Amino acid sequence: MAQHKPTLYIIKLGGGLIDQPAALEQFLTSFATLLPAVSPATPAYSVLVHGGGKLATDMATTLGIPQQLKEGRRITDSETLKLVTMVYAGYINKNLVASLQAKGCPALGLSGADGNLIAAVKRAANPIDYGWVGDPVSVNTDLLDALLRNNTTPVIAPITHNKEGQLLNTNADTIAQTIAVAMSTFYRVELIYTFEKKGVLTDLNDPNSVISSITKDSYRHLKENNSIHTGMVPKLDNAFAALDAGVATVRIGHAHELALLLKGQSGTIITHG
Amino acid sequence: MAQHKPTLYIIKLGGGLIDQPAALEQFLTSFATLLPAVSPATPAYSVLVHGGGKLATDMATTLGIPQQLKEGRRITDSETLKLVTMVYAGYINKNLVASLQAKGCPALGLSGADGNLIAAVKRAANPIDYGWVGDPVSVNTDLLDALLRNNTTPVIAPITHNKEGQLLNTNADTIAQTIAVAMSTFYRVELIYTFEKKGVLTDLNDPNSVISSITKDSYRHLKENNSIHTGMVPKLDNAFAALDAGVATVRIGHAHELALLLKGQSGTIITHG
Numbered sequence: 204m205a206q207h208k209p210t211l212y213i214i215k216l217g218g219g220l221i222d223q224p225a226a227l228e229q230f231l232t233s234f235a236t237l238l239p240a241v242s243p244a245t246p247a248y249s250v251l252v253h254g255g256g257k258l259a260t261d262m263a264t265t266l267g268i269p270q271q272l273k274e275g276r277r278i279t280d281s282e283t284l285k286l287v288t289m290v291y292a293g294y295i296n297k298n299l300v301a302s303l304q305a306k307g308c309p310a311l312g313l314s315g316a317d318g319n320l321i322a323a324v325k326r327a328a329n330p331i332d333y334g335w336v337g338d339p340v341s342v343n344t345d346l347l348d349a350l351l352r353n354n355t356t357p358v359i360a361p362i363t364h365n366k367e368g369q370l371l372n373t374n375a376d377t378i379a380q381t382i383a384v385a386m387s388t389f390y391r392v393e394l395i396y397t398f399e400k401k402g403v404l405t406d407l408n409d410p411n412s413v414i415s416s417i418t419k420d421s422y423r424h425l426k427e428n429n430s431i432h433t434g435m436v437p438k439l440d441n442a443f444a445a446l447d448a449g450v451a452t453v454r455i456g457h458a459h460e461l462a463l464l465l466k467g468q469s470g471t472i473i474t475h476g
Numbered sequence: 477m478a479q480h481k482p483t484l485y486i487i488k489l490g491g492g493l494i495d496q497p498a499a500l501e502q503f504l505t506s507f508a509t510l511l512p513a514v515s516p517a518t519p520a521y522s523v524l525v526h527g528g529g530k531l532a533t534d535m536a537t538t539l540g541i542p543q544q545l546k547e548g549r550r551i552t553d554s555e556t557l558k559l560v561t562m563v564y565a566g567y568i569n570k571n572l573v574a575s576l577q578a579k580g581c582p583a584l585g586l587s588g589a590d591g592n593l594i595a596a597v598k599r600a601a602n603p604i605d606y607g608w609v610g611d612p613v614s615v616n617t618d619l620l621d622a623l624l625r626n627n628t629t630p631v632i633a634p635i636t637h638n639k640e641g642q643l644l645n646t647n648a649d650t651i652a653q654t655i656a657v658a659m660s661t662f663y664r665v666e667l668i669y670t671f672e673k674k675g676v677l678t679d680l681n682d683p684n685s686v687i688s689s690i691t692k693d694s695y696r697h698l699k700e701n702n703s704i705h706t707g708m709v710p711k712l713d714n715a716f717a718a719l720d721a722g723v724a725t726v727r728i729g730h731a732h733e734l735a736l737l738l739k740g741q742s743g744t745i746i747t748h749g
Contacts, residue, residue, distance in 0.1 A: 265539060285567060293566020294558060297635060297643055301589040305641035311591040311619075316574040318584040318628050346584075346628070353622050355591050362570060368578035370570055 210451075211351070211390035212249040212465070215379040217398040220458045221256030221295060230397070231299070233461040235306035248351045248390065250382060251310070251358045253299060254375035259290040279334035279372040287372050288314075292360040300358050311355040315339070315363030316370060318346040321378065323363035323371050337363045337371025339378065342385035376438070380445050387449035394450050395465075396438070397458035402471035403439070405430050413469075418476020419443060442473045483724075484624070484663035485522040485738070488652040490671035493731045494529030494568060503670070504572070506734040508579035521624045521663065523655060524583070524631045526572060527648035532563040552607035552645040560645050561587075565633040573631050584628040588612070588636030589643060591619040594651065596636035596644050610636045610644025612651065615658035649711070653718050660722035667723050668738070669711070670731035675744035676712070678703050686742075691749020692716060715746045 214234065220227050234251060263270050263286055271278040279287065296312040303310035315321030315337075323337030350357055359382070361375040376396065383394040402413035405425075417425065422439060425431045431439070442453040456463075456470020463469035487507065493500050507524060536543050536559055544551040552560065569585040576583035588594030588610075596610030623630055632655070634648040649669065656667040675686035678698075690698065695712060698704045704712070715726040729736075729743020736742035 288570050289562035289566040291566070292570045293562040293564070297561050297565045297587050297589055300587075301637040301643050302641045304589060304592055304637060304639060309591060310589075312587070312589070314570050314573075314585070316570055316577060316583075316585070318582060319577055346626070349622070349626050353619070355619070364574040364577060366577060368575045370574050 208389065208391040209248060210393060211386055212247070212393050212395060213379055213383045213386070214249060214251050214395045214461070215376060215397060216251060216253040216299075217396075217458045219256065219399045220397070221253065221258065226459060228302070230458050230461055231302050231308075232306055233465075235303055235308035237462050237465055249356055250347070250351075250386075251299070251303075251356065252361070252375055252379040252382070253291075253295060253358065254361055255287060255291050255295065258295065259287050262286060262290060273331050273333070276331075276333060278332070279336050281335065284335040284370060284372055288362055288370055292362045296358060296360040303356070303358065309355045310358045311350060312358045312360065314360045314370075315373065315378070319343050319364075319366065320346060320359070321363045321373070321381065322366050323373055325365060325369070325371060335369070335371055337365065337373045339363060339373060339381040342382055344385050344389065347382070347386060348389055376441070380441055380450075383445055383450045384448040387451070391451045392449070393452050393454065394442075394445055395454045395456070395461075397456060397461060397464070399457065401457045401460065401469060402455055403431065403435055407432050414471050417471060417473045420476055439473065446473065446475055481662065481664040482521060483666060484659055485520070485666050485668060486652055486656045486659070487522065487524055487668045487734070488649060488670060489524060489526040489572075490669075490731045492529065492672045493670070494526065494531065499732060501575070503731050503734055504575050504581075505579055506738075508576055508581035510735050510738055522629055523620070523624075523659075524572070524576075524629065525634070525648055525652040525655070526564075526568060526631065527634055528560060528564045528568065531568065532560050535559060535563060546604050546606070549604075549606060551605070552609050554608065557608040557643060557645055561635055561643055565635045569631060569633040576629065576631065582628045583631045584623060585631045585633065587633045587643075588646065588651070592616050592637075592639065593619060593632070594636045594646070594654065595639050596646055598638060598642070598644060608642070608644055610638065610646045612636060612646060612654040615655055617658050617662065620655070620659060621662055649714070653714055653723075656718055656723045657721040660724070664724045665722070666725050666727065667715075667718055668727045668729070668734075670729060670734060670737070672730065674730045674733065674742060675728055676704065676708055680705050687744050690744060690746045693749055695746075712746065719746065719748055 268282045292314040300310040300312040322341045323339045326336045363371045363373045383392045404412045406412040453473040460469040541555045565587040573583040573585040595614045596612045599609045636646045656665045677685045679685040726746040733742040
């Protein structure tokens with residue numbers, strides 16, 4: 204009886220927006236006010252997942268913490284872990300929560316350590332040692348469900364723990380997807396990734412070349428014709444994996460257009476087809 | 477029927493302990509394991525409130541944020557607020573939570589902004605402008621009650637908000653007391669302040685000159701005889717104010733001795749008498 208599950212929106216705030224105060228303000232207003240309007244007859248359950256923006260990198264420079272990259276990915280050494288814990292779970296998370304509260308959204312900030320929300324394992328050091336990076340292994344769905352039913356809106360920072368006292372840095376897209384899959388047992392989950400483009404584009408030089416809908420079949424054709432930028436392939440592979448694991452829909456679109464995205468009037472919607 | 481209320485321990489972790497890893501570890505082990513043992517027959521509800529330790533001050537130096545003091549108290553300018561939000565609500569809070577989780581305590585970290593847990597007003601700029609400092613005005617007791625009954629142990633950082641999007645720096649002792657008073661409507665609250673002395677001393681040079689019990693009457697005599705260090709007077713005045721407002725007992729003792737404190741075998745217990 205899947206159609207009787209309440210709808211839960213899991214919305215990933217694109218990293219770039221955190222560094223743009225006016226755009227962030229607009230996004231948070233949409234998040235706080237539009238979700239209840241989308242489904243006025245039923246409770247609008249929602250979760251916000253955020254990344255870090257440039258603030259962590261800027262602060263690493265100020266503090267003199269060298270940022271190592273391997274194959275384009277940041278290595279989380281001990282000092283960097285301390286930094287991202289402060290910036291993501293402290294500064295950004297608490298400011299997002301305070302802003303949402305001011306807009307009438309009952310936001311409550313959490314890291315993966317809080318209430319054992321997301322347990323992770325440290326990624327193996329072979330072939331590349333990424334440092335204190337964690338891959339999620341479990342979600343405390345009971346806690347999340349209790350918070351949602353208690354009329355709170357979880358705002359989740361991309362920090363997890365290994366259940367042995369160690370915090371771990373975890374990709375925010377992965378957090379959003381992991382939570383979406385886990386919660387799909389109890390909710391009809393709509394997973395929405397916002398970023399700085401209007402959706403999946405056929406031409407990276409044309410910001411309006413948005414593919415409005417992608418199904419498994421059309422995805423195969425798009426890949427065969429090289430009509431999708433290779434940078435989007437992992438995101439889309441993950442989207443289809445989420446659908447296979449029970450998520451109802453995945454949408455990808457511009458953070459400036461959350462209102463239109465929620466109404467299905469902008470962005471790319473990804474479905475089984 | 478006050479005797480039928482469940483007992484709630486609100487424990488303030490003394491600031492100094494945060495900078496001593498071995499002592500902190502021992503404290504957290506006591507917190508995680510002894511509270512359930514104190515009242516095996518009934519649920520042991522507890523809340524941990526923490527301050528900031530020296531880490532914020534050390535990091536201010538590293539970041540080149542000048543720390544202004546007026547009459548011995550730190551001024552929270554915008555950069556300092558950012559710093560304490562990162563350090564208190566991010567680094568310290570999440571590491572405490574991860575450590576407690578590893579010890580089997582279902583810890584969940586919160587600032588006062590989260591779920592509107594503690595709303596505060598910015599302190600008036602006259603006669604002294606302390607900057608972004610907040611004095612609590614309300615506690616979301618429903619949220620705290622729901623979390624406790626959901627088998628989570630709130631771990632609270634001393635950051636509040638003004639409900640208009642502004643975070644505020646708030647004294648951790650004040651947070652502990654404010655929560656204790658608010659929750660005393662639903663619980664028999666035991667408020668425990670840990671610090672770096674064994675209790676209230678008659679002789680500051682003799683660490684064992686602990687006054688085991690102080691009542692309103694004995695407090696008057698102690699003050700008349702100048703037997704209490706003036707630095708303790710505000711703490712004790714606040715303790716009696718908490719008792720007047722419904723808190724069952726207030727205890728003050730050494731963070732190294734939490735186990736003994738909980739059993740009433742160490743520290744100073746403050747009661748109406």
